[in-house]
Amino acid sequence: MPKPTKGPRLGGGPAHERLLLANLATALFTHKSITTTETKAKRLRPLAERLITFAKRGDLHARRRVMTVIRDKSAVHELFTQIAPLVAEREGGYTRITKVGYRKGDNAPMAVIELVLEPVNPKPKSAKKAKAAEAPAAPAAEEPQVDETEVESTDEAAVEEAPAAEATEESTEGDADSK
Structure with missing residues (x-):
């Protein structure tokens, strides 16, 4: 029996959960910012950050590893050519989650997850x-x-x-x- 993932369960089964997260990641890389539920945003963050880390490497193997998750070639191309150079100096924390209130229909807590593309300001040394x-x-x-x-x-x-x-x-x- 496969071990369930940590955190809240999304969708009906593990395959559906993987597809849901892959589609969220595709939308995030295409639009740079998406509005979704807090739970989905929190589950998307580690996946998106790992994919951006692969994109920073930039080699063929990294591109193929990303393509196993994101099936949209244009989103992968945008990730490797536009997003990765902007976050090259950043050592992590490529995404930001901001809570925006509750959805009108079912009162679900909503959040905006966006890519942090601003340049890094180095912290002052001791x-x-x-x-x-x-x-x-x-x-x-x-x-x-x-x-x-x-x-x-x-x-x-x-x-x-x-x-x-x-x-x-x-x-x-x-x-x-x-x-």
Whole structure:
């Protein structure tokens, strides 16, 4: 007897459950976001994340493994060519589930499951690691030639202004002497 899967049971039997999840995954990869029941969204998340991990590998064997679950070639092509490059830097958490309320007909809790395609913002490192990483980088930041040229140009401007200031002082002194 086959061991039942963890979590809530969907559909009538295991084959129907596999087909239901495969169709949800196909819709998710095609539309980037779908609205379904919370239970189906929670069951879809591990399957979708595993398929995206295969797509990130990008080789032929990974494509064939994905094709065993998703039978739609256009959805698989979109997964490998458009979605996988967008999540290449992300180490997991490719999907987001947001609860949206209850369905009008049967009051079932509904949720939106969507792909997280935003770029990853790296978390700040701990204080010790951050100081160690910044210490070698700080002298390199002070050395650029751009800063030196700016300093030289301001020195030249100050030198050019100084004779003009001396000339005005001499003219005012000369005016004071003549009076």
